[in-house]
Amino acid sequence: MEEQNYIEPREQMIENQLIARGIKDQRVLDAMRSVPRHLFVDCSYRHEAYKDYPLPIGCEQTISQPYIVALMTESLQLKGTEKVLEIGTGSGYQTAILAELARHVCTVERHELLSSNAEKILQQMGYNNISFKKGDGTLGWPEKAPFDSILVAAAAKKVPPSLLEQLSTGGRLVIPIGDRLVQELVLFSKDARGVQELHLCGCRFVPLIEDQKS
Numbered sequence: 001m002e003e004q005n006y007i008e009p010r011e012q013m014i015e016n017q018l019i020a021r022g023i024k025d026q027r028v029l030d031a032m033r034s035v036p037r038h039l040f041v042d043c044s045y046r047h048e049a050y051k052d053y054p055l056p057i058g059c060e061q062t063i064s065q066p067y068i069v070a071l072m073t074e075s076l077q078l079k080g081t082e083k084v085l086e087i088g089t090g091s092g093y094q095t096a097i098l099a100e101l102a103r104h105v106c107t108v109e110r111h112e113l114l115s116s117n118a119e120k121i122l123q124q125m126g127y128n129n130i131s132f133k134k135g136d137g138t139l140g141w142p143e144k145a146p147f148d149s150i151l152v153a154a155a156a157k158k159v160p161p162s163l164l165e166q167l168s169t170g171g172r173l174v175i176p177i178g179d180r181l182v183q184e185l186v187l188f189s190k191d192a193r194g195v196q197e198l199h200l201c202g203c204r205f206v207p208l209i210e211d212q213k214s
């Protein structure tokens with residue numbers, strides 16, 4: 001299938017799933033309009049790549065629903081100058097969206113295969129502002145800290161303390177919090193007075209696995 005064939009489904013995704021549900025940040029909408037989501041899933045799922053649900057990406061993981069990618073990204077209010085940490089590279093789709101909108105993205109994935117596949121495709125697409133790491137993202141990436149924004153794409157019982165430590169003052173961190181079935185997307189904002197918490201919506205992500213405890 002050629003690139004051209006997906007322009008229409010991508011535009012429908014923007015209109016019906018993102019704008020209709022309240023995504024307003026034009027930079028986020030433009031990024032999601034330009035990144036070819038269908039190239040981040042297996043050929044057998046390409047015809048479903050712009051549908052309103054997550055899809056399997058191997059290793060029992062999923063590429064997040066487009067609306068959730070947009071909502072999490074919008075909540076970070078990226079302007080283009082930031083260094084962002086992403087935990088859970090997965091397919092690399094969310095990574096590409098962040099790389100469109102921030103100065104640099106540091107992304108951590110515990111599955112070697114997913115990490116190397118994502119690195120390959122993102123390099124082929126010409127992104128040169130992404131650093132990849134294979135390992136346990138609950139520890140963050142201390143050598144690259146601090147980060148202006150942090151996005152965690154897997155659900156934790158509580159926010160890993162290392163991630164809050166590696167967030168700059170004035171920074172924002174978005175993460176699904178809860179157990180396997182019931183989770184809420186939570187935005188943490190760090191300022192001189194401490195950390196504020198804002199609950200965005202209910203959601204359902206794969207779990208954030210702490211390797212040192214598994």
Ligand code: SAH
Binds near residue numbers: 094154
């Ligand atoms: N944003 C991704 C979604 C990936 S699903 C996409 O759009 O494709 C969440 C990912 O988090 C999975 O790939 C899973 O392997 C990874 N993950 C879970 N626990 C992790 C951890 N402790 N460190 C790094 N990655 C982790």
